Amino acid sequence: MNVSDTGEFGFIDAIKLNTLSDETTVVKGIGDDCAVYRATPEYDQLITTDMMVRGIHFSEQTTAPFDVGYRLGTANISDIAAMGGIPRQAVVAVAMPVDTDLGYMSALFDGLKEVCHAYKVNLIGGDTVTTTGPLTLSVTLVGEVPKGEAVLRSGAQPGDLVVVSNTIGNSAAGLALLLAQIKGFNFCKRAHQRPEPQIKLGQWLRQQGATALNDISDGLSSELWDIAQVSQVAIIIDEARVPLHEETYKLAASLQTNPVDYALYGGEDFQLVFTAPKSLESSLQDLDGITIIGEVIEGTPSVQAITKDKTIRTLDGKGYNHFHE
Amino acid sequence: MNVSDTGEFGFIDAIKLNTLSDETTVVKGIGDDCAVYRATPEYDQLITTDMMVRGIHFSEQTTAPFDVGYRLGTANISDIAAMGGIPRQAVVAVAMPVDTDLGYMSALFDGLKEVCHAYKVNLIGGDTVTTTGPLTLSVTLVGEVPKGEAVLRSGAQPGDLVVVSNTIGNSAAGLALLLAQIKGFNFCKRAHQRPEPQIKLGQWLRQQGATALNDISDGLSSELWDIAQVSQVAIIIDEARVPLHEETYKLAASLQTNPVDYALYGGEDFQLVFTAPKSLESSLQDLDGITIIGEVIEGTPSVQAITKDKTIRTLDGKGYNHFHE
Numbered sequence: 123m124n125v126s127d128t129g130e131f132g133f134i135d136a137i138k139l140n141t142l143s144d145e146t147t148v149v150k151g152i153g154d155d156c157a158v159y160r161a162t163p164e165y166d167q168l169i170t171t172d173m174m175v176r177g178i179h180f181s182e183q184t185t186a187p188f189d190v191g192y193r194l195g196t197a198n199i200s201d202i203a204a205m206g207g208i209p210r211q212a213v214v215a216v217a218m219p220v221d222t223d224l225g226y227m228s229a230l231f232d233g234l235k236e237v238c239h240a241y242k243v244n245l246i247g248g249d250t251v252t253t254t255g256p257l258t259l260s261v262t263l264v265g266e267v268p269k270g271e272a273v274l275r276s277g278a279q280p281g282d283l284v285v286v287s288n289t290i291g292n293s294a295a296g297l298a299l300l301l302a303q304i305k306g307f308n309f310c311k312r313a314h315q316r317p318e319p320q321i322k323l324g325q326w327l328r329q330q331g332a333t334a335l336n337d338i339s340d341g342l343s344s345e346l347w348d349i350a351q352v353s354q355v356a357i358i359i360d361e362a363r364v365p366l367h368e369e370t371y372k373l374a375a376s377l378q379t380n381p382v383d384y385a386l387y388g389g390e391d392f393q394l395v396f397t398a399p400k401s402l403e404s405s406l407q408d409l410d411g412i413t414i415i416g417e418v419i420e421g422t423p424s425v426q427a428i429t430k431d432k433t434i435r436t437l438d439g440k441g442y443n444h445f446h447e
Numbered sequence: 448m449n450v451s452d453t454g455e456f457g458f459i460d461a462i463k464l465n466t467l468s469d470e471t472t473v474v475k476g477i478g479d480d481c482a483v484y485r486a487t488p489e490y491d492q493l494i495t496t497d498m499m500v501r502g503i504h505f506s507e508q509t510t511a512p513f514d515v516g517y518r519l520g521t522a523n524i525s526d527i528a529a530m531g532g533i534p535r536q537a538v539v540a541v542a543m544p545v546d547t548d549l550g551y552m553s554a555l556f557d558g559l560k561e562v563c564h565a566y567k568v569n570l571i572g573g574d575t576v577t578t579t580g581p582l583t584l585s586v587t588l589v590g591e592v593p594k595g596e597a598v599l600r601s602g603a604q605p606g607d608l609v610v611v612s613n614t615i616g617n618s619a620a621g622l623a624l625l626l627a628q629i630k631g632f633n634f635c636k637r638a639h640q641r642p643e644p645q646i647k648l649g650q651w652l653r654q655q656g657a658t659a660l661n662d663i664s665d666g667l668s669s670e671l672w673d674i675a676q677v678s679q680v681a682i683i684i685d686e687a688r689v690p691l692h693e694e695t696y697k698l699a700a701s702l703q704t705n706p707v708d709y710a711l712y713g714g715e716d717f718q719l720v721f722t723a724p725k726s727l728e729s730s731l732q733d734l735d736g737i738t739i740i741g742e743v744i745e746g747t748p749s750v751q752a753i754t755k756d757k758t759i760r761t762l763d764g765k766g767y768n769h770f771h772e
Contacts, residue, residue, distance in 0.1 A: 149491055149595075149597065150597065150599060153600075153677070154530070154599050154600055154601075154677075155495065155526040155527075155529035155530055155600075155660075155661060155662060156493040156494055156495040156526050156527060156529070156530045156532070156590065156597070157493070157494050157495070158491050158492070158493055158530070158592070158597045159491070159492050159494070160491060160492065160594075161486035161490075161492050163488060165486075166474055166483050166484070166485060167483070167484050167485065167486050167492075167536075167589075168481040168482070168483055169481055169482050169484070169536060169538055169571065169572060169587075169589065170480065170481040170482070170538070170572065171538040171539075171540045171572060171573060171574050171585070171587060172540070172574050173540040173541070173542055173574045173576050173585065174576070175542050175576055175577070175578045175579070175580070177579055178576065178577055178578060178579065179576070201480040201481050202480075202481060204480035204481070205479070205480055205481045205483070207481070211492075211494060213494055213495070213496040213587055214496075215496045215497070215498040215540075215585040215587075216498070217498055217500050217583050246494065247494060247495065247496060248496060249496050249497050249498045249585070251498050251499070251500055251503065251504070252500070252503055253500045253503065253580055253581065253583060254500070254502055254503065254580060254581060255500070255578055255579060255580010255581050255583070256578065256579055256580050258542050258578065258580070258583050260496070260498065260540040260574075260585040260587075262494075262496060262538055262540075262585075262587035264492075264494065264589065265481065267483070269485075270474075272474065272475065272481070272483045274475060274479050275478075275479055275480075276479075335480075336480060337480060352478070352479075
């Protein structure tokens, strides 16, 4: 059965069940001109939007429909994590070819709802249209953060530590593995297909006083350049300290590529990169899945890396540019 | 010059100027993982999203790029009007073919910014991706309404008046005129190309105690059916009282079509249809551009119309269904 059999309203009926995770903030969900919700007093509001196109951002070969929905939710929730915020309300707009399979869309929305439930996000509205092009999805997410406490990219100070969460480059390694149809390597494949946003860590970093914070959606190099440019500082990292998963090392060895490049230029890890005052060094070192990879110094905005052979190279300015690949 | 020449970041640089209308509510606009804004204490938050696809919702033949942007903004702002709300913050996601002309996109964003400025909406964020399909745009708009006062579709009561604003069907008539390349009829053409949301009227209706409220985006018949079904009432209107513009009568006469059908089944007028207690009759009658067209009665949810020849017909249940046309 495809969407033209059920029509727009049949499709909406099919996906509007099981969409609320925290009803206390919702006055009116799906079904009116707007959804209506309550903001928390004394909290700032956060908003972010992400769009995904079939064949560009996901394909049958690499990502099951459930995972497409999950990752779409993660991309948005991760932006809230990158402000130290709490995700709250989501709306989703969908442009579908008329022959879109209803089972595909249903599985995709199951994945989106799964990640929404996992992070207490309400799906409260949307729009559905047809397209002559590929399936296109856009999620907008609203979150909250205590007033004045959003962690921007602009607060990095010379002397701060540069820190990342967990392992980086898994998603790019996973994508390479899936495209090449290499067996095994299930950790990296799953990291690509069903990445998790770092909501708890983002909130903890806000409370601890992280000075600048980004999620790694476009590659570590690009995110560090963002922080350097907006904060007007230079950043230097030690490539050997960038935490990679053992599968990434194994893949790089077999392909004779530089393993750290998956982290620097890969993207879509949805881990966090942040700067923090040196005074936090000991509490950061006590945490599992936290690695100090460099420091912030004075100077013209730039990102430099100490390589394996102890030379210094300037990292490329921007990671993934959708229009130049 | 096209978008692949400037790249994603060049494009964002080109459109991010002149995006704020009311800076007092914005903590951080374009340029971080999320935008940050302030909600008004004791106000509920409204959210709506609309998507438009080139070749489906607009085309070169009927709509200049400036007007595409303007109408995209209007569609969203109108949803806030339909709750009696105040529009506040917008984000826009764009999927562009790599050969998209930068001048086209710049004009489109000029139109979007124009309508945002006219209704004091801040454009505070977005996302830009490539697509192998047609240009696809998605705007999400956040608005506000005093706590508990959003005007839903569900409040129509037997005995209420059924009322519309200004003239209906102009946009459908305008589209027919543009597609047929008929000269003149500039009022209806402009109504199609650059419709205005009814923000002030929506707020006034909320203050006056309108019981149910919709904007006319899918045709008057469809909007009335929504109110009837959600409010669990029957609605009867007098077709002769549905206010049409003189150009619509003239077009219908020349094409030998029924003029009221442009209003009932056309859509995209972005006028308001509402129900209100009979006690408001005299204050409504004093207003320019307000016409009582029928009343709410008890009964199985339905929408009936008294025709020109004084028979009664049941109007079709749904207007424009994107997947069945």
